Amino acid sequence: TRERDGTMIEDSIEDDEAPFAFARRPCRCCAPLGAPLVVGDDAASSQIDVVVWDSHCHVTAGAVPKNYVGIVQAVDEADWLRVARVCRDPNLRPGFGVHPWQAHLVTDEDLAGGLAARLRAALEAHPRAIVGEIGLCKCAKNVRGPKPQREAGWARQAEVFRAQLGVAAALGRPASIHAVKAAGPLRAALEEAAAGVGGGPTTLSVALHSFSGSAEHVRQLLGVEREAGPSKRLSGGSSPLRIYFGFSHTINVAMEVSSSSSSASRTKKHLDALEAAIRAVPGDRVLVESDVSEAPGSAAAATRRAVDLVARARGWSAEETARRTSDNARAWLLDDLC
Numbered sequence: 001t002r003e004r005d006g007t008m009i010e011d012s013i014e015d016d017e018a019p020f021a022f023a024r025r026p027c028r029c030c031a032p033l034g035a036p037l038v039v040g041d042d043a044a045s046s047q048i049d050v051v052v053w054d055s056h057c058h059v060t061a062g063a064v065p066k067n068y069v070g071i072v073q074a075v076d077e078a079d080w081l082r083v084a085r086v087c088r089d090p091n092l093r094p095g096f097g098v099h100p101w102q103a104h105l106v107t108d109e110d111l112a113g114g115l116a117a118r119l120r121a122a123l124e125a126h127p128r129a130i131v132g133e134i135g136l137c138k139c140a141k142n143v144r145g146p147k148p149q150r151e152a153g154w155a156r157q158a159e160v161f162r163a164q165l166g167v168a169a170a171l172g173r174p175a176s177i178h179a180v181k182a183a184g185p186l187r188a189a190l191e192e193a194a195a196g197v198g199g200g201p202t203t204l205s206v207a208l209h210s211f212s213g214s215a216e217h218v219r220q221l222l223g224v225e226r227e228a229g230p231s232k233r234l235s236g237g238s239s240p241l242r243i244y245f246g247f248s249h250t251i252n253v254a255m256e257v258s259s260s261s262s263s264a265s266r267t268k269k270h271l272d273a274l275e276a277a278i279r280a281v282p283g284d285r286v287l288v289e290s291d292v293s294e295a296p297g298s299a300a301a302a303t304r305r306a307v308d309l310v311a312r313a314r315g316w317s318a319e320e321t322a323r324r325t326s327d328n329a330r331a332w333l334l335d336d337l338c
Contacts, residue, residue: 047318048318048319048322049067050067050319050322050323050326051067051068051069051322051326052067052068052069052288052300052303052304052307052322052325052326053069053070053071053287053288053303053325053326053329053330054068054069054070054071054288054289054290054299054300054302054303055071055176055207055209055244055246055287055288055289055325055329055332056071056073056132056133056176056207056209056210056246056248056287056289056290056291057070057071057072057073057289057290057291057292057293057299057303058072058073058075058133058291058292058293059072059086059092059290059292059293059294059295059296059298059299060086060293060294060295061085061086061295062295062296062297063295063296063297064089064091064092064296065296065297065300067300068091068296068299068300068303069091069092069093069326069329070091070092070093070290070296070299070300070303071092071093071095071130071132071176071329071333072086072087072092072093072094072095073095073097073132073133073176074094074095074096074097074098074099074132074133075098075099075101075102075133076098076099076102076105077098077115077118080094080096080122083095083096084126087128092296093128093129093130093333094126094128094129094130095129095130095131095132095133095176096119096122096123096126096129096130096131096132097119097131097132097133097134097164097175097176098115098134098160098164099133099134099135099178100134100135100136100137100140100142100157100160100161100178101137101140101141101142103140103142103153103156103157103159103160103161104142104153104156106156106159106160111159111160111163115160115163115164116163116164116166116167119131119164119167120167120170120171123167123171123173124171129173130168130173130174130175130176130333131164131165131167131168131173131174131175131176132174132175132176132177133176133177133178133209134160134161134164134165134175134176134177134178135161135177135178135179135180135182135186136157136158136161136178136179136180136182136185136186136189137157137178137179137180137181137182138154138180138181138182139180139181140153140157142156142157143157158185158189161189162189162192162193165177165189165190165193165204165206166193168193168204168206169193169194169204172203172204172334174205174206174207174332174333174334175204175205175206175207176206176207176209176246177206177207177208177209178209178210179208180212183213183217183220186208186221187220187221187224190204190206190221190224190241190243191224191227191228193241194228194239194240194241195228195240203239203240203241203242203334204240204241204242205242205244205331205332205333205334206241206242206243206244207243207244207245207246207287207332208221208243208244208245208246209246209248209287209289209291210246210247210248210250210251210252210289210291211245211246211247211252211277212251212252213277214273214276214277215273215276215277215279215280216280217277218245218277218280218281219280221243222243222282224241224243225239225241225242225243226239228240228241242332243285244285244286244287244328244332245277245281245285245286245287246287246288246289247274247278247286247287247288247289247306247309247310248288248289248290248291248302248303248306249302249305249306249308249309250290250291250292250302250305250306251291252274252309253271253274253305253309256270256271274309274313275312275313278309278310278313278314279313279314283314283324284324284327284328284331285328286310286314286324286325286328287325287328287329287332288303288306288307288309288310288321288325289303289306290302290303290306307321307322307325308321310325
């Protein structure tokens with residue numbers, strides 16, 4: 001997909017094309033690519049009549065349930081049109097970006113300004129759109145192989161990520177970030193991008209989706225936000241950087257438990273660490289998500305499982321968790337458009 005005069009140009013992408021169809025085998029750190037991990041809606045939170053905000057999904061076309069709002073993320077530039085079409089529903093909001101798994105498809109010419117210019121044009125044509133899915137992933141296929149190949153792949157990921165994060169900072173758009181085994185480079189990129197926040201009352205508001213770090217990683221990242229410091233460019237002297245942490249049952253729980261290598265003791269250790277990380281996040285920075293690439297009904301069910309996950313870790317009721325995370329999602333998005 002390319003843009004001309006700020007308008008999306010249609011091509012042959014079909015509405016129901018799976019956004020992760022390019023991948024052959026699933027990675028335990030990333031969105032599930034095989035059989036759905038969610039069957040039905042047996043989450044405890046399914047019994048409450050409260051809207052849930054899915055801060056990160058890749059839903060395909062389909063009926064959008066009531067009480068569900070989804071932020072639909074693209075995985076590469078060719079996926080932007082599909083996302084824009086799906087998000088014709090007012091309860092779905094688009095995200096445009098290039099996933100780190102696809103960073104190797106970005107050319108030197110793109111990095112010289114083409115990608116950033118097209119991303120900016122797409123965002124300006126869609127005022128409700130965020131930047132996503134973008135990020136850094138050391139599990140990706142494009143950072144495997146001989147050392148020179150790994151280093152080149154990682155360098156390209158970093159360049160693509162920084163270019164897109166720079167656009168988010170310049171336009172004051174929220175971003176959804178995939179970060180796996182990249183704590184140090186992520187912190188450096190956030191510090192750099194926060195320094196480049198555009199003039200006026202803007203904030204770089206980012207969500208770290210399906211956050212897989214520890215409680216200590218949470219504290220370190222919040223430290224980056226504090227160190228960004230109050231900025232005289234922002235109203236009230238607030239920080240130019242705001243970090244949110246998203247959690248999904250799909251990735252944070254189901255993929256770990258379903259792994260053939262996960263013993264009972266390893267699973268318990270993982271879940272204990274996950275709950276500790278959730279508790280380490282300030283109450284106004286927790287998000288829930290599905291991270292599924294299925295129909296909206298499946299995404300809604302998966303999001304409610306995430307609500308239950310956070311509720312157990314925090315000692316909140318399902319209804320309180322849904323309300324808190326919905327408020328947090330609106331704050332992350334910097335408005336109340338959905």
